[in-house]
Amino acid sequence: MGDTVCDIKVLYVSVDPLDESHFRILVDGKFVKYLTIDANLYSVDDMCFEPSLISILPPLPPGDWNTGRISRNCTNGLPHFSEVTKVELPSISHIWHPLQIDHLSLHMGRQLRSNVYEASTPQFDLPIVVKFAQLPYEIPYLESETSAYQWIQNHQISPRFLGHLTEEGRVIGFAMERITSARHAEPEDLALCEQALLTLHRLNIKHGDINKHNFLIHDDRATLIDFATAVQCNDAKVLEEEFRRLEKELTDTSGRGGCVIVESSSEKSDTSG
Ligand SMILES: Nc1ncnc2c1ncn2[C@@H]1O[C@H](COP(=O)(O)OP(=O)(O)OP(=O)(O)O)[C@@H](O)[C@H]1O
Ligand SMILES: [Mg+2]
Known part of the structure; x- marks a missing residue:
């Protein structure tokens, strides 16, 4: 509830097949957010190809945050935002x-x-x-x-x-x-x-x-x-x-x-x- 559909542009991808991967994305043409995706959640190919990545990302939580982590939800096994924070970068x-x-x-x-x-x-x-x-x-x-x-x-x-x-x-x-x-x-x-x-x-x-x-x-x-x-x-x-x-x-x-x-x-x- 409260998840918002956003326009997302992937600005930078740093994928590690064996470890967590890092992304810089632009939301609604304005806001930059830094995402970390846990290891073994998505395939390397999906994370490296902008349209696939955008389609598999869980909905972005609303609010004023700039760093987020996507992990496997232990109750249903699906990827979800386990953490979003407003950090002074x-x-x-x-x-x-x-x-x-x-x-x-x-x-x-x-x-x-x-x-x-x-x-x-x-x-x-x-x-x-x-x-x-x-x-x-x-x-x-x-x-x-x-x-x-x-x-x-x-x-x-x-x-x-x-x-x-x-x-x-x-x-x-x-x-x-x-x-x-x-x-x-x-x-x-x-x-x-x-x-x-x-x-x-x-x-x-x-x-x-x-x-x-x-x-x-x-x-x-x-x-x-x-x-x-x-x-x-x-x-x-x-x-x-x-x-x-x-x-x-x-x-x-x-x-x-x-x-x-x-x-x-x-x-x-x-x-x-
Ligand atoms: N001002 C410039 N005008 C034209 N080309 C440039 C300019 N700055 C960088 N480049 C090109 O971009 C390349 C990479 O730039 P630079 O060496 O600053 O990056 P780097 O990330 O430090 O790369 P590396 O660590 O591999 O040396 C340069 O080798 C050059 O071909
Ligand atoms: Mg150089």
Whole structure:
């Protein structure tokens, strides 16, 4: 009694065949809710395919809640909401840019990584890229990267930081300039990549993940991205070590840093432009 029929859009799926699975959904075009589904309740296929998932979910309980758990009801064996709670979800706390962009104002485009999308919004004429925490536990990584973008702004080695991305008031990520017609670095781009990395090191910042997919080559220059593990570093030896490793990283063929995760689709892409 009291269950409401809602319009549901599945924004993110993280399915574990052996354990509980996690979902980010949008209800009635407005409210984001985080669902956890207990292990062994639904098939992986059903949980990964949006129309199936929506059809098998128990009716959403009414009320102001943002996290819910679906478990097996021990009396009738059917899936049901065993818990719904209004939780204060974590937020990026280091807000340094004047602009905030509501995630509902975005038109999402191609998914580049599990938490990186091309997007557009009337706030900007040009296409943008947004990177954000799909699930609350990812906030610390986005917090670090948000700070790093402040350290490097105005040094022309990264995409322009355009603003903080918000979801119901909390900051979950950021928007940046989309580097167009770019490709990932190859061994022959060593000099351009060295130039960008050296500029970063001169700011006493260690990048922390200099794989070739984190250098975008375009217009005869290299733009550095992915500052999730960047740290301030005054130890010249540590910076030199990172600099020396660059050549080897550009010849790496393991695909590290280049794997694309696209849910509910077999679409693959290895370029940014
Ligand atoms: N500003 C941008 N402009 C164009 N392409 C971008 C931009 N930012 C990211 N990309 C593309 O998205 C890919 C993933 O971005 P990023 O490395 O920041 O994500 P990530 O989740 O940290 O990935 P990983 O952990 O696999 O390195 C990049 O390799 C690049 O191809
Ligand atoms: Mg990367």
